[in-house]
Amino acid sequence: MTEPVIAARDVVKRFPGVLALDRVSLSLAPGEVHALVGENGAGKSTLIKILTGVYQADAGEIAYAGQPVTFARPLDAQTAGISTIYQEVNLIPLMSVARNLFLGREPRTRIGLIDTGRMNREAAEALARFNIDADVTRPLRTIGLGAQQMVALSRAVATDAKVLIMDEPTSSLEPREVETLFRVVRELSARGIAILYVSHRLDELYQLCSNVTVLRDGRVVHTGRIADLDRLTLISHMLGRDLAQVRREGVTGFTGHGDAAATEPVLVADGLTKRHVLHGISFDVKPGEVVGLGGLLGAGRSETAKAVVGALPVDSGAVTIAGKRLRRNSPKKAIRAGVAMLPEDRKAEGIIPGLSVRENIVLAALPRLTTAGVVSRARQDRIVETFMKRLRIKASSPEQRVSELSGGNQQKVLLARWLCLHPKLLLLDEPTRGIDVGAKAEVQALVDELAGEGLAVVLISSDLEELVEGADRVVVLRAGAVVGELAGDDVSEHAIMATLAAHEGEPDE
Amino acid sequence: MSELTVPGAAPGVPVKRELNSERFAGLAQRHGALAVLAVVVIAASLIWPTFSNGDNLAGIAVHSFYPVIIALGMTFVIVSGGIDLSVGSVFALGGVLAAYASQWGPVAAIGLPLAVCAVFGLVQGTIIAKTGMAPFIVTLAGLLGARGLLLAVTTEGSKTYLFPAGDGFVRLAQGKLFGISYPVYAAVLLAVLAAVLLQRTKYGQALFAVGGNEDAAALMGLPVARIKILTYTLCGLLAGLAGVLNAAWTGSGVTIIGVGDELNAIAAVVIGGTLLVGGAGGISGTVCGVLLLGVIQNVINQIGSLTSSVQSVVSGAFLVVVVVAQTYLSKARRLR
Numbered sequence: 052m053t054e055p056v057i058a059a060r061d062v063v064k065r066f067p068g069v070l071a072l073d074r075v076s077l078s079l080a081p082g083e084v085h086a087l088v089g090e091n092g093a094g095k096s097t098l099i100k101i102l103t104g105v106y107q108a109d110a111g112e113i114a115y116a117g118q119p120v121t122f123a124r125p126l127d128a129q130t131a132g133i134s135t136i137y138q139e140v141n142l143i144p145l146m147s148v149a150r151n152l153f154l155g156r157e158p159r160t161r162i163g164l165i166d167t168g169r170m171n172r173e174a175a176e177a178l179a180r181f182n183i184d185a186d187v188t189r190p191l192r193t194i195g196l197g198a199q200q201m202v203a204l205s206r207a208v209a210t211d212a213k214v215l216i217m218d219e220p221t222s223s224l225e226p227r228e229v230e231t232l233f234r235v236v237r238e239l240s241a242r243g244i245a246i247l248y249v250s251h252r253l254d255e256l257y258q259l260c261s262n263v264t265v266l267r268d269g270r271v272v273h274t275g276r277i278a279d280l281d282r283l284t285l286i287s288h289m290l291g292r293d294l295a296q297v298r299r300e301g302v303t304g305f306t307g308h309g310d311a312a313a314t315e316p317v318l319v320a321d322g323l324t325k326r327h328v329l330h331g332i333s334f335d336v337k338p339g340e341v342v343g344l345g346g347l348l349g350a351g352r353s354e355t356a357k358a359v360v361g362a363l364p365v366d367s368g369a370v371t372i373a374g375k376r377l378r379r380n381s382p383k384k385a386i387r388a389g390v391a392m393l394p395e396d397r398k399a400e401g402i403i404p405g406l407s408v409r410e411n412i413v414l415a416a417l418p419r420l421t422t423a424g425v426v427s428r429a430r431q432d433r434i435v436e437t438f439m440k441r442l443r444i445k446a447s448s449p450e451q452r453v454s455e456l457s458g459g460n461q462q463k464v465l466l467a468r469w470l471c472l473h474p475k476l477l478l479l480d481e482p483t484r485g486i487d488v489g490a491k492a493e494v495q496a497l498v499d500e501l502a503g504e505g506l507a508v509v510l511i512s513s514d515l516e517e518l519v520e521g522a523d524r525v526v527v528l529r530a531g532a533v534v535g536e537l538a539g540d541d542v543s544e545h546a547i548m549a550t551l552a553a554h555e556g557e558p559d560e
Numbered sequence: 561m562s563e564l565t566v567p568g569a570a571p572g573v574p575v576k577r578e579l580n581s582e583r584f585a586g587l588a589q590r591h592g593a594l595a596v597l598a599v600v601v602i603a604a605s606l607i608w609p610t611f612s613n614g615d616n617l618a619g620i621a622v623h624s625f626y627p628v629i630i631a632l633g634m635t636f637v638i639v640s641g642g643i644d645l646s647v648g649s650v651f652a653l654g655g656v657l658a659a660y661a662s663q664w665g666p667v668a669a670i671g672l673p674l675a676v677c678a679v680f681g682l683v684q685g686t687i688i689a690k691t692g693m694a695p696f697i698v699t700l701a702g703l704l705g706a707r708g709l710l711l712a713v714t715t716e717g718s719k720t721y722l723f724p725a726g727d728g729f730v731r732l733a734q735g736k737l738f739g740i741s742y743p744v745y746a747a748v749l750l751a752v753l754a755a756v757l758l759q760r761t762k763y764g765q766a767l768f769a770v771g772g773n774e775d776a777a778a779l780m781g782l783p784v785a786r787i788k789i790l791t792y793t794l795c796g797l798l799a800g801l802a803g804v805l806n807a808a809w810t811g812s813g814v815t816i817i818g819v820g821d822e823l824n825a826i827a828a829v830v831i832g833g834t835l836l837v838g839g840a841g842g843i844s845g846t847v848c849g850v851l852l853l854g855v856i857q858n859v860i861n862q863i864g865s866l867t868s869s870v871q872s873v874v875s876g877a878f879l880v881v882v883v884v885a886q887t888y889l890s891k892a893r894r895l896r
Contacts, residue, residue: 105779126781141779143772145839146765154769155782157762164760190586206780 054117056081056245057102057133057214062111064097064269071097073269074111079214079245084236086256086277087249089266090289090348090513095249098266099216102247103135104128116213134207138219142203144192149174151191152206177205182231197228204235208244215239216247221255222349225327233259251349252530253282267291282552289347290515290548314338315374317476317507318390323358323368330532331368332358336476336507341498343522344511345547351531352511353395356478359509360385360392373475386415391469393462395480395511401465404454408446409435411453411464416471438467442497459483462494470501477501480511495521515544527551585889589840592885593832593848600855608862616858618740622809624854625747626651627824628847629802631832632754633795634825635846639758640791641771641838642695645822646684646702647799650677652818653710654803659721659813660713666729669808673800680706681796685789699792703822710815717815723808733808743805750798755843767791771838827875828853831882852878 058078064071072094079085089095100106102113104122112119115131122128142151149167150157152174157165174187181201185194191202200220207215217236221229236259240246248260256263256277263280265273265288273280273288280288316335323332332355336342344352357363359370361381370377372388394401403411413420413431420430435449442463446456453464462482469477479498483491498521502508512518518525525542527535527550535550537543588595605612630647637644657673684702688695711717723730735742758764766787769777778784807813826836832849834841853875860871 103779124781125779126783129781135779137779141773141776143769143776143839145772146768150765150768154765154777154780155762157765164756165762165765167760 053080055079055114056116058114059098059102059108060112060114062098062101062108062113064094064101064106065109071269072101072108075266075269075271076111077247077264077271077274079247081213081243081245082240083262084240084246084248084260086260086263087247087266088251088253088256088263088285088289093266093289094269095266096218097269099135099218099247099249102128102214102216103133129210132211132213133216134210134212134214135216136200136203136207136218136220138222142191142199142206145190147188148178148185148191148194148202149187151202152177152187152209154206156210177209178202181205181235195228197224197231200224200228200232201235204232208239212244214245214247216249218249219251219349220248221250221252229255251347253285257282265289283548286347286548286552290513317373318359318509319369319371320355320359321369321371323355323365323370325354325358325363325365325531328354328363328531329358329365329368330530332528332531332533334526334533334536336509338475338505338507339502340524341502341508341510341522343518343525343542344509344528345515345518345525345551346528347551348513349530350528352528353480354531355528356392356480356509356511359478360390362392386472389473389475390478391472391474391476392478393465393469393480393482395484401468402453402461404452406453407450408439408444408453408456408464409449412438412449412467412471415468419472434471435467438471442467442470443493459491459494463497466494466497474506476507476509478509478511481513482510483512483514483517515547518547519544589886589889590833590842590845592882592889593845593852597848597852597855600852600859604855604859604862608859611859611862614739618744620851620854620858621744622741623857624850625741625743626802626806627821627828627854628747628850629750629805630799630821631825631828631846631850632750632843633798634822634829635754635832635834635841635843636758636767636791637695637795638826638829638834638836639771639838639841640767640788641774642688642788642791643699643826643836644681644684644702644792644795645696645699646680646706647795647825648818648821648823649703649706649710650680650796650799650818651803651806651821652815653677653680653706653713654800655807655817656710656713656721656803656813656815657800658804658807659723662721662723662727662729666727669723669727669729670804673804674797677800677803678793678797680800681793682789684796685792688792689785689788695792714813714815720815721813723811727808727811729808730811733805734811741809743809746805750801751843751847758843763787763790768839771840773839824853827879830886831879833886835886836883 055078060076061074062072062076063074075094075098077098087095087098097106101108104125104127107121107123113122114120120131122131143154146154149171153170158169158173160166171187178185178187178201181204183198183201185198191199220232224232236246248256250256260277262275263273263277263285264271265285267289314337316337318336320335321333323329329351332351334342344355346352354363358365361377361384372385372390375388377384377388403414409431412435416434417426420427432449438444439446439449444463444467445460453461456464482498483494495517498508498510510518510521519542522542524536524538525547526533527537527547529551537546537550610616630651634644634647654673654677657676658669661672662669680702684698687693687698714720733743737745758767766777766782769780769782770784770787774784828849829841829846830836830849831852832841832845832847834845856874856878857871860874
């Protein structure tokens, strides 16, 4: 193997309270296409940001062309020859295509002004090589996403890059656009440009990459030739499950509950479709049943939940709650129909940190507690007391600020907020992420208890163990489509991973 | 550019075509102010014959030169995604300093205020760029600070400095060419320079990038902090220059002017089609915006029976109409 063009050695990066990267090493030879994979929070973005000068490593070193280097800012890395393409197109939507392409290195006339004529001409030529025929004087936002990604790519390679980092470049592209992108990537690789390719679409990795590095919890868990690694092993590396040791022991706070009675389902999702996101998702949930949504990151789990509550407008498909079809999707109507959703990001989408436990709990129920515009304090206190006791919320008093509570208790406060609306269906998106083990078990037990009382629950979790223990049935999603459904004794970590792996080989659409 | 070719007859990447309605909305957004200005001027000329006579138009021009210069700087700041509330005070400070320094000759009368006002902008810009504080708060403090400095220079505003009688600079500022005062030419020249700076220089492009998507701009390697600092410095410098020219034109450093002029400047910039959220806008629109406000004032004076307080009401109503129209046009263009 030739000398690596870029190498990270034992890189450590700490953020307050988190060890984001723990002695991570990675090296890329010229012309190599190297896959970097890992679930959310594995440290991929942090590593990329260190390689591109957005962050600096706390320990360890980056060697570029054999020399140790420190990139103090993105510009340094770019000047050295490291270009990056981000998942979301990171260009300026209101500026013209040509101006985006040449931003920071505009061609100038003799008196130092920007030579717009030359800039537009050269931009058109550059894009023509990527088979894009666009009016380069128009704002970037008026061309398609795929074309925008090509502009970003064209911009990245135009600066004589030696290393190209691509962070999920295909996540918003259509299959045809992906093909064009792949062709360009192969061409760049043939010219000796080293490419670090981050993607959750395993198909792409096997098609494009020669080597792979798997990150989990900030550590490298595997690195080597991708051809030597079958899909199942790769997935098990990503999810941190030892295949031989997949067990179904009660490590989580869930206890099994009986089969849901063959009653009318509370939720029927029928053919939920949104272009590029969801492709005909159908499933149902009966009272007292916990249905898990499984799949890798980006499989469309959260999107499915959002589509059910109407927060994600769908192109087609129907949501029926307790036999009543939700006419037009709006979260308000879904809530009125008895749907409650605990979002994934409780800080951004749920908890109001400055308010007290009481205020946070009664927020959604206020309209019911109000008589002629006056909120009844006595009724509030009654409800708050009931739920604090029932959910075992640990707070010094109902008046304590929510921001002072632990993550697990904050999650319970949110749960209480929805429960006092007496929902029929509860959607939980990663309910135990970021909370400690003890609280996790309590939240899990609570979910169990609620299902026992007849609530229908949809559980989304990246924690396979939690899914297996908690769900009566697991609907496995991949690339926005249902690829399998496991029920009863078939629900196991191995079965979920096998379902995922079996369907990795199939084309996306 | 690299010699990169894609092998094989690759299928073209679909390129979304711009709809005619989007194109029209874009045009309206960029040149709406000019169109409205033209309509108002033509209508006013037809209704009041006195409106279109040379003296009246020259009057509108001379009353617009300093607001134009202030609004130029404000355009830069707003395109960058910021706001500068200090310009009214800085404008007044520049004028007072010019009159104060005129005792040491015209070089001091121009140099001292420009230096002070540029440093004022530099400090504000540095605080905004380096600490990430909201421009609104930083420049609000600047508004109070500049006004305080002005009061300190003029012993609580009780002393009004005058340019020496027969001062060459004053005579120049009060002079006319083809019936139009010299400061008007200065404003036109500055507007042209500002337009070139915004559209045809690296700095101007970087400004649009920072205002359009600051994170992306940083990731593309643009020196975001330096661009912001330069922008607020430029804005302070232009406000100071407006003050200097106005003081020379009136022959004195009036202490009570400039109050609320920052809001007029913001109004003019927004009316001119520059998006308040940054990332889009232009100098020609801003100039039209200032002139439009000037013409509205003039028209209300033409009517005669209305008091000047009506002018604010009309200008305010106009601003609301523009902002609402901008919102709908942005939606039509699917900008956000």
